[in-house]
Amino acid sequence: MRWDRIIKAVHREVEPILGKGKVASYIPALANVDPKYFALVLTTLDGKSYATGQADIPFSSQSISKVFMLTLALEAWGGRLWKRVGREPSGSSFNSIAQLEYEQGVPRNPFINAGALAVTDAVISKAGERGALDDMLTLVRRASQSDRVRINPDVAQSERQWGHRNTSLAHFMKSFGVIENDVDQVLNTYFCQCALETTATELSRAGIYLANAGKLPHTDEKITRAERATRINALMMTCGHYDMSGDFAFRVGLPGKSGVGGGILCIIPGVGSLCAWSPPLNAAGNSLAGTRALELFARRADINVF
Numbered sequence: 001m002r003w004d005r006i007i008k009a010v011h012r013e014v015e016p017i018l019g020k021g022k023v024a025s026y027i028p029a030l031a032n033v034d035p036k037y038f039a040l041v042l043t044t045l046d047g048k049s050y051a052t053g054q055a056d057i058p059f060s061s062q063s064i065s066k067v068f069m070l071t072l073a074l075e076a077w078g079g080r081l082w083k084r085v086g087r088e089p090s091g092s093s094f095n096s097i098a099q100l101e102y103e104q105g106v107p108r109n110p111f112i113n114a115g116a117l118a119v120t121d122a123v124i125s126k127a128g129e130r131g132a133l134d135d136m137l138t139l140v141r142r143a144s145q146s147d148r149v150r151i152n153p154d155v156a157q158s159e160r161q162w163g164h165r166n167t168s169l170a171h172f173m174k175s176f177g178v179i180e181n182d183v184d185q186v187l188n189t190y191f192c193q194c195a196l197e198t199t200a201t202e203l204s205r206a207g208i209y210l211a212n213a214g215k216l217p218h219t220d221e222k223i224t225r226a227e228r229a230t231r232i233n234a235l236m237m238t239c240g241h242y243d244m245s246g247d248f249a250f251r252v253g254l255p256g257k258s259g260v261g262g263g264i265l266c267i268i269p270g271v272g273s274l275c276a277w278s279p280p281l282n283a284a285g286n287s288l289a290g291t292r293a294l295e296l297f298a299r300r301a302d303i304n305v306f
């Protein structure tokens with residue numbers, strides 16, 4: 001099969017760089033992962049998954065969860081969400097606070113940490129603290145067809161313990177009136193959502209609605225409207241890799257969202273959803289070998305949105 005061949009060829013090609021880069025070390029739960037782990041999984045619209053490497057080892061999805069929370073926020077608020085968060089690339093690191101002061105506490109986009117906190121706050125305003133997290137888990141479990149997907153309590157606890165920067169961002173935004181709910185509730189939900197734990201196979205399945213005009217292909221269930229799926233993809237392309245989003249678009253040419261656990265969710269509209277996983281990160285906090293694998297995949301498959 002064509003996809004199998006491409007995925008295996010990409011794996012062989014990235015082998016020499018596995019282990020290069022720096023595994024996230026701000027919490028022990030992320031630091032203790034084998035830096036040589038690698039997985040690449042493509043799930044196509046017909047429901048088939050093509051995998052190589054450690055595709056069934058759970059890892060921390062981290063910022064990839066921001067895609068699912070954004071989906072829920074758009075469902076809850078529609079276009080009104082854009083009053084609380086912008087849609088422009090920030091050109092700054094994922095946890096930067098600097099721009100917030102100049103821009104009256106309104107974060108540049110939903111994928112930097114400040115923006116994700118605003119999005120989580122918006123979901124809490126509709127669904128409540130427990131409801132926001134439950135709704136995200138339900139969405140990911142349903143789309144990935146896996147009840148094993150969970151919030152890892154140890155990772156959530158470490159996020160809380162080392163969350164000084166996120167805590168500052170949330171309080172700073174609250175001072176501008178951009179955060180509506182109790183700051184501790186917003187932070188607790190955000191720390192738990194970052195602790196979302198999936199395998200590469202599960203994550204590649206979970207993203208499939210973004211490749212299929214907002215619907216799950218196996219049940220035809222509508223997760224979001226087609227136009228919203230398109231817009232989430234646009235934001236993944238322009239903002240999904242922080243201050244390296246331009247580089248990712250240039251090299252891969254597909255919408256993608258990274259997490260500091262080393263995962264990248266990448267969407268091929270009309271074709272399928274890809275997950276690359278390799279824990280060591282580049283300078284911007286995106287998977288080094290994962291980015292390279294997606295670049296090689298896009299080139300070999302001759303696929304990009306441009």
Ligand code: DON
Pocket residue numbers: 061062063064094095113159166194258259260261284285286
């Ligand atoms: O909020 C944080 O700082 C981390 N829990 C997650 C950040 C993240 O995944 C950034 N992405 N590359």
